[in-house]
Amino acid sequence: MKETISRNLRIKKTLKHNLQTYSFLLPNLILFTACSLYPVVWTLKYVFYQYGGYGTGKPIFVGIANLARVFRDKVYWESVLHTFTYGFGKVLIIIPLAFFLAFLLNQQKRGNGVTQSIMFLPTIMSSAVMGLVFYLLFNAYNGEVNKYLLESGIISRPVNWLGKDHAMKTLILTAVWGGVGNYMVYFIAGIQQISEDAIESARIDGAGKLQTIWYIIVPMLGPILKIIMMLAITSAFNDITNVMVLTEGGPNNATMVMSLYGYRYFFPISAAEATVPQYGYGAAVSVVSAAIAGVVTVIYLKVSKKLDDIY
Amino acid sequence: MTEAYAQNKKMKKVHLSDKARVALISKWVFLGIMIVFTLYPVIYTVLGSFKTNAELTQGGGFFPSVWHFENYYKAFIQADFTKYTLNSVVVSISVTILAVTTTSLAGFVMARKDFAGKKILLALYMSMMFVSLGSVTLYPIYELLRALKINKTIFALVIALTGGQATNVFLVMGFTKGIPKELDEAAIIDGCSIYGVYSRIILPLSKPILAVVALFSFRNAWNDYITSLIMTISIPKLQTLTVAVVQLKYSVNSAAEWHIMLAGASIAIIPILIVYMFSNKQFIAGLTAGAVKG
Numbered sequence: 001m002k003e004t005i006s007r008n009l010r011i012k013k014t015l016k017h018n019l020q021t022y023s024f025l026l027p028n029l030i031l032f033t034a035c036s037l038y039p040v041v042w043t044l045k046y047v048f049y050q051y052g053g054y055g056t057g058k059p060i061f062v063g064i065a066n067l068a069r070v071f072r073d074k075v076y077w078e079s080v081l082h083t084f085t086y087g088f089g090k091v092l093i094i095i096p097l098a099f100f101l102a103f104l105l106n107q108q109k110r111g112n113g114v115t116q117s118i119m120f121l122p123t124i125m126s127s128a129v130m131g132l133v134f135y136l137l138f139n140a141y142n143g144e145v146n147k148y149l150l151e152s153g154i155i156s157r158p159v160n161w162l163g164k165d166h167a168m169k170t171l172i173l174t175a176v177w178g179g180v181g182n183y184m185v186y187f188i189a190g191i192q193q194i195s196e197d198a199i200e201s202a203r204i205d206g207a208g209k210l211q212t213i214w215y216i217i218v219p220m221l222g223p224i225l226k227i228i229m230m231l232a233i234t235s236a237f238n239d240i241t242n243v244m245v246l247t248e249g250g251p252n253n254a255t256m257v258m259s260l261y262g263y264r265y266f267f268p269i270s271a272a273e274a275t276v277p278q279y280g281y282g283a284a285v286s287v288v289s290a291a292i293a294g295v296v297t298v299i300y301l302k303v304s305k306k307l308d309d310i311y
Numbered sequence: 312m313t314e315a316y317a318q319n320k321k322m323k324k325v326h327l328s329d330k331a332r333v334a335l336i337s338k339w340v341f342l343g344i345m346i347v348f349t350l351y352p353v354i355y356t357v358l359g360s361f362k363t364n365a366e367l368t369q370g371g372g373f374f375p376s377v378w379h380f381e382n383y384y385k386a387f388i389q390a391d392f393t394k395y396t397l398n399s400v401v402v403s404i405s406v407t408i409l410a411v412t413t414t415s416l417a418g419f420v421m422a423r424k425d426f427a428g429k430k431i432l433l434a435l436y437m438s439m440m441f442v443s444l445g446s447v448t449l450y451p452i453y454e455l456l457r458a459l460k461i462n463k464t465i466f467a468l469v470i471a472l473t474g475g476q477a478t479n480v481f482l483v484m485g486f487t488k489g490i491p492k493e494l495d496e497a498a499i500i501d502g503c504s505i506y507g508v509y510s511r512i513i514l515p516l517s518k519p520i521l522a523v524v525a526l527f528s529f530r531n532a533w534n535d536y537i538t539s540l541i542m543t544i545s546i547p548k549l550q551t552l553t554v555a556v557v558q559l560k561y562s563v564n565s566a567a568e569w570h571i572m573l574a575g576a577s578i579a580i581i582p583i584l585i586v587y588m589f590s591n592k593q594f595i596a597g598l599t600a601g602a603v604k605g
Contacts, residue, residue: 036475
């Protein structure tokens with residue numbers, strides 16, 4: 001008798017305790033369910049449906065037809081290729097540049113702090129607004145970039161920076177502008193975790209600056225370098241705003257990346273474009289794109305682990 | 312002998328400092344180029360916002376020949392940027408408050424309490440950090456908000472912009488775990504309830520990490536384009552600054568409105584520049600707290 005009472009009490013107590021706990025959790029849980037969980041479940045479901053949106057009739061179950069269409073969609077696979085070009089270009093420029101900046105700026109010397117703050121500045125600005133500014137700067141006929149290059153005699157005719165041949169390079173350049181400060185800060189945090197003694201003793205042993213970088217700093221950065229690279233790769237896959245504003249994926253899909261390709265089946269890319277939404281197909285494109293990004297990440301992790309073993 | 316040694320040493324010193332000087336000069340030449348590369352687009356935007364359209368498109372000096380402050384008048388009054396600025400301010404502040412309060416509460420119990428379903432919840436939060444379907448998820452969010460009949464209000468935008476906050480919850484959780492548990496226990500012995508422990512112990516002590524969450528939430532909300540675009544697609548009067556600025560690109564006479572575009576762009580970037588001037592140390596420290604340690 002006494003035992004049951006105490007057990008009931010205990011249950012009551014844990015129940016009360018749990019209720020209190022959930023009351024703390026609830027506000028975030030609502031947001032998380034509505035904005036993270038539900039959309040993912042929705043998208044996974046609609047991969048198998050044909051759906052034109054609110055007010056266009058009921059979604060029709062089509063099985064794997066959407067996925068099959070993704071694999072046949074030539075423009076999509078071109079956009080995957082563009083994503084890789086963009087991602088590799090961005091990472092290959094941004095990582096060494098950010099590392100070099102961090103190497104030059106990590107010590108507390110005069111001017112270093114201010115320069116760090118300046119290099120980090122683009123990170124806090126809207127990539128959409130700056131995309132518009134770059135659109136004006138790189139404009140073929142009236143842009144400042146061509147004006148300066150013509151005046152200094154580097155080019156003799158205006159270059160169409162946003163045209164078919166150069167749009168991807170311009171896009172990568174602006175992405176480097178927006179991102180290098182971010183990775184510089186990561187690298188500075190990493191370099192500052194390396195003990196001064198190791199660097200100092202290398203110097204005493206007669207290692208030059210380059211040798212110190214290559215034989216001491218890079219290997220000791222190992223684990224952090226791995227994380228930074230992974231952040232750079234995954235973020236390059238997700239970049240969409242800058243592409244959308246600067247080139248709109250054009251001209252003629254030359255800068256169409258896979259994130260934007262999925263988007264265009266849901267929403268118009270620009271105000272000038274009228275699209276008929278195909279939510280089911282868009283969902284399939286997005287899921288395949290997420291899978292590709294996932295596979296690349298896994299391959300990267302495997303390869304970087306192999307590299308660890310070599311060291 | 313000693314004289315020669317001293318002379319040799321002296322020469323060596325001069326030689327070394329020469330080398331150091333070359334290194335220093337080349338360092339700052341390189342950094343100078345990087346600084347110009349970084350600052351140029353910003354300076355172009357701000358200076359350009361005072362020029363005439365002809366100066367911008369047909370080639371003018373670096374500085375405006377006459378400072379046309381009326382560009383801002385046109386942007387604020389004729390292009391309705393007063394309204395969009397107000398929207399941006401209200402939305403960004405609301406998102407910041409919502410993000411900080413919800414992640415603070417959730418991070419606290421996730422760090423300190425055991426409850427039914429905790430493991431599953433943590434796994435779900437973790438997995439959502441890695442699954443990225445991108446902006447297409449805005450559509451189901453929009454439909455959900457329509458079903459709740461709030462899609463035509465500013466709440467829709469605030470909710471969508473705040474989002475799931477999984478990363479920030481983990482950030483706050485990690486920080487809270489670093490606060491000694493003995494403090495909680497002492498407070499409980501002194502008669503504090505769970506609410507008391509939170510409001511008197513954890514909340515004041517987790518201010519540094521909440522500042523990071525606030526700073527980054529504000530930045531993201533202020534700078535966001537796509538979410539704000541989608542959530543205001545049927546209610547243009549709720550557009551934020553970034554959306555309104557980029558839409559100028561598609562206006563009928565956009566070729567004649569570069570100066571207005573740049574004035575709008577300046578209105579969009581100057582507030583965040585001012586925030587940055589006062590908090591650049593926190594921004595930079597916060598970034599590493601979030602990424603490398605988290």
